Amino acid sequence: MSTTLSRTQLTSFLACQRQFHLRFQQRLPWPQQPLEEKVEANLSLGETFHQLLERHFLGLDVAAEAMTNPRLRSWWLAFRQFEPTLPNGRFLPELTLTTPLLHTDKGSYLLNGRFDLLIVSESSQSTPFAHLFDWKTGRPRPENSLRHDWQTRLYLAMLAESSRAILDTAAPLAPDHIAITYWYVSEPDAPRTLRYTTAQHTQNWADLQAIAAQMDAASNWPRTDDLALCLHCPYQAYCGRQTAVSPPPEPPEEEDYFPEWLPLEPIAP
Ligand code: SF4
Numbered sequence: 001m002s003t004t005l006s007r008t009q010l011t012s013f014l015a016c017q018r019q020f021h022l023r024f025q026q027r028l029p030w031p032q033q034p035l036e037e038k039v040e041a042n043l044s045l046g047e048t049f050h051q052l053l054e055r056h057f058l059g060l061d062v063a064a065e066a067m068t069n070p071r072l073r074s075w076w077l078a079f080r081q082f083e084p085t086l087p088n089g090r091f092l093p094e095l096t097l098t099t100p101l102l103h104t105d106k107g108s109y110l111l112n113g114r115f116d117l118l119i120v121s122e123s124s125q126s127t128p129f130a131h132l133f134d135w136k137t138g139r140p141r142p143e144n145s146l147r148h149d150w151q152t153r154l155y156l157a158m159l160a161e162s163s164r165a166i167l168d169t170a171a172p173l174a175p176d177h178i179a180i181t182y183w184y185v186s187e188p189d190a191p192r193t194l195r196y197t198t199a200q201h202t203q204n205w206a207d208l209q210a211i212a213a214q215m216d217a218a219s220n221w222p223r224t225d226d227l228a229l230c231l232h233c234p235y236q237a238y239c240g241r242q243t244a245v246s247p248p249p250e251p252p253e254e255e256d257y258f259p260e261w262l263p264l265e266p267i268a269p
Pocket of ligand 1 (some may be wrong): 017019134224229233238241
């Protein structure tokens, strides 16, 4: 058996083991209430913006004149005006990566992530590096918060461990040559660049392996003690945690488009 862990699955397991088990192992339907119209529209626009940037980095034409939505157009124009400085290298937009994490008697644990844009050094003549770019259409967050987010920790750890295959080099890339930049449409002139270090990677990898080992050993999948988490969880009835009044659906993190966030249906086996 193999278990694939994305940011969504890691955060679910760390928040509530029962929820992780019901959603990702039992594959019970995830019957979220419909999102507010405004939030739904923001997510849809965020998805379109990511598709535009993918086209752009694939070298295809993106015509601002053809954009009828004024917000989308303003995001695109902001990007064109304040595009972060990109290193020379091989551009890999919307790259999906899977990285082995742990193998036990019960099976394998793999990490999975989808990068908005990865740029890696192209020739063996230049200093090897890997730089991730992540486009954000939600509320900006400070660097310190981003550094501790599982998206950052997971993506940087995956890159460090998979760099040999991506760059086709004999030795893995030193973590110090890996970075991630978050670029926000609402603060286009203030990208947040986080550089990775060997010490951070050692800690991240140990933490990820410890989480996988905990999953491997789990048998009773306890409910969270944090009742606030249950307020927005569709599995209340499975846990005896029904609330008297259903709160409005919780907006996705930062109200930002994130490809893994939206699975309202059970994930296909
Ligand atoms: S209702 Fe609460 S305890 Fe049950 S799965 Fe959801 S978050 Fe966990």
